[in-house]
Amino acid sequence: MLGQLKYAVKYVLGLDHAGNNYTVFPDDTFLVSYPKSGNTWVRFLLANLIHPNETVGFANINRLLPAPGVLSKRFLKKLPRPRIMKSHEPFDVRFRKVIYLVRDPRDVAVSEYHFDLKKRYIESDVSLEQFVKRFLAGETSSYGSWWEHAASWIAARNGNPAFLLVRYEDLLSDPIAETAKIAEFLGIQAGPERLQAAVERSSADRMRKLEKQQGGQWTGTRNTRQEIPFVRAAKSGGWKEALPTHSVEEIEVAWAPLMNFLGYQLQTQELDSKTIPAWVRMGQPL
């Protein structure tokens, strides 16, 4: 009862955490991805691009590129519009304009494993192989499985002009070109210098340094195991060394069509293009 009362008071004052229940405006843009797919990196990129005069770090990223779930409704309402916010939600029809960031699920699995160890979501004696089984079943995340997440967004929106599909791997191999694409999608006029600056200020090295200084000031890293960093390898293809072959096979057997569609080369499976689900190519109108 006391808890309910406290919630009621918070609600009246607009101080309750928005969670899933916040107002989405038609001019909002969302940076959406499955967890551990480069979302924080792109948040830094965008924050640096949009606020060239601010020093972007972990201490202020929640304000500069907000994560609605952990902020109050009042804060969200007062943000200048159009707002750009981050999200890990699977398809949400209220999100009109979306940058969808996707990453090779084999790397996502490895990254999430380390993150969950850091967060103490899993015990240190859980093996990567055990983790992958739960990862495939969508049990390691409240946002569904990687397949469900990517499939729901791509099925509903692929081909829509208000949907920009960005691969983490492309962002790594040519960050300037991919950031330019995102800037254009957002209608931000950014010359080569501004792009270059945003990329440099969001480099893995710089983010590692910032994590050391400000890790305690950010919801993502506060009270986590300090010997495991949040900014880890920051590269692609790490799964080739880290993942047992058996786990690679399990992931590819389960998700081959979508991985193939996204250009992630399969190592253990043959796939001809005819098995690409048609919904992947259908490009639904909004």
Added chain:
Amino acid sequence: MARIGVGKHLAAGVKRGLGLHTPGKSLVILPDDIFLVSFPKSGNTWTRFLLANLRFPDEPATWANIDRLIPDPTGTTKRDFDRMPRPRIIKSHECFDPRYPRVINIVRDPRDVVVSQYHYHRKIKKIADDSPIETFVARFLAGETCPHGSWGQNVLTWIATSEGSPRYLRLRYEDMVADTPRELRKIVAFLGFNTTPEQIAQAVERSSADRMRKLEKEHPDQHGLMRGSRKDLTFVRAAGSGGWHKDLPVPMVEKIEAAWGPIMRHLGYKLSTQAPSEAPDYESLGIFSGSTRQ
């Protein structure tokens, strides 16, 4: 903020304190919850009656108790949610949501859905009586007639994520109309309920279009779906399938089939026009045969 706004806001706060608000997206989902999901106007209310009558044989479903028996996150209070016997069967019109532990997904031919929604929007005075169906179809295709996406989007998010999953059962409204006991048996098997043929027959009887029409006539303002709506139009309308042949102008049929032909064919709805489609052909692609999600 105007004074009236503050008052309303405070009242909402008090409601929250007492659990009398509807939880909406903040609904806490329990691991044994069952969700009855469909795009609007696809037989969701009928199926709610069927399931309520099956699950609670001692309390025949009516417009007055349906929100308590098969609750709706946007129409049932949090308090009623908290008091429900488990497993709860919950109504939803949402697109794919990974938090739903078990899903019964009802789909209906979009050509019938659009006609049904057109009439419903006239009934609830969302559109004028003489509003042309052509305008409505254009908005329907663009997903502007309800907050749950377009028909194609809504249906596709479920197909793409959940087809083949043991936690997902899809039924067609048309099959339910053709043989209700048979389809209800599928639901019973999916949920693992112990139900006799007599109980199924009773649920079908108590949820018949005639009974639902009679209940609607007796208490036309008992449910949020029709409170304050026009009384010359009914909520329970034809309760059949294929009405679009007569009610939907051919150019409108063409537009719907051009937009969603592949999805319709996948669900077994025969296309009637040779409308050129931007989407690739399902059959020749071996659609979903390669889809092997967990």
